[in-house]
Amino acid sequence: MPSLKSLRTRIASVKATQKITKAMQMVAVAKLRRAQMAAESARPYAERMAGVLANLAGAFENQPGAPVLLAGNGKDKVHLLVVCTGDRGLCGAFNSSIARLARDHANRLLSEGKDVKFLCVGRKGAESLRRVFPDRILDVFEFKGARTIEFEMADGVGKKVLELFEAGVFDIATMFYSRFKSVIQQIPTQQGLIPAEVPAKAAGATSDGAIYDCEPGEAEILEDLLPRNVSVQIFRAMLENGASFYGSQMSSMDSATRNAGEMIKKLTTIYNRSRQAMITKELIEIISGAEAV
Amino acid sequence: MAEAFKFELVSPARLVISEEVDQVVVPGSEGYFTVLKGHSPFMSTVRPGLLEVTNAAGKTTRIFVAGGFADASPNGLTVLAEQAIPVEDLKPETLSKEITAVEAVIASAKSDEAKRLASEKLGQLREVQAQLGSTTAH
8 A cells, every 4th residue: 555645746746747738738729720720721722733733634644745743754663752740749649650651551562672762751750760761761851840831841842852753762752641530530641742643533623624725835834733733732731730730639638638637536535545544543543542441 | 894703813821812803814924814704724824923803893903923823714713823912912022032032043053944944033023023113103
């Protein structure tokens, strides 16, 4: 039986922890709302972009001369995995589930005899991947100080990806991030970056196979659009990640607060029991002492 | 008066404008073009310049866009802009900062192609600056 004093300190420390997790949860709720709004307001751009891309890409289907960013460079020897995670922890399985998805994909590719390289956006993913694949990480991007996610940040990552692609460092790029489905559900997702993943034409798309007049020309527009698409996709992934991060942090901090509450309850019961046991023991001693006299 | 059509201006961060308008003048990479209702399907890249929107009330708004795409169809016009700032909010410093940045690119450009692209952009930005200067002098 632990002493009364040690029980008292335990209870105090669990209470302090509970206060911290509770505060973190509330902060996460407030930030989640902002992150969610940012993710939602970025959606129209990405959607329109996908629509335009789908319109143009249709013209190049199964045709030689399609831009390399759309058709790939014909090889699939070296894969680049762009892993987007958070920069901070204390958010449940958020970071580890993205890293796990990327790791599984990498192991599968390696067992097929392909080469794998990593580009990490966010510190946490880099940390856990560094343990398994220490010499395969090309670069790590960290945006720790940033309060909001700006397009320029994603553009920097996109430019780096394109630079590596042009230098022939890799043949195929895949991106990993967490899609924000709801506050309690974030889905780790993988998405092809290069060659560009062209969405199947959405129902009710603006043009029903109408012939577009293009200025300068279709090929030129695609050449301009595809690199931009890479940045936009990364930007979207980062925003989704931001919302997912706070969603995940919110629910994990919520359960941490609840666990702390339960622990306090249990410890208080033990504390009261042992206090009463001690009083009873003292009383018995006094009574039996008086009887003996 | 022209008939209204749907016009949307989107930047990566948000949907800037989504409304019914009468006429939009877009700074296309091959020259300015005007979009009215029922335009044939048309797609163009957009160079840095001023976009002029005339809404149903006949009021004209000018917006600075920094490159992107315009996608016109009979149903409406969508402009995807890298940056979109209404002229009233556009500070001269922002523009001159951009110009200095492009000038730095020209100075450090390795290939002729990169140099040519950057100087093209510089010319376009200068043009915007001149346009803005002339209107503020009015």
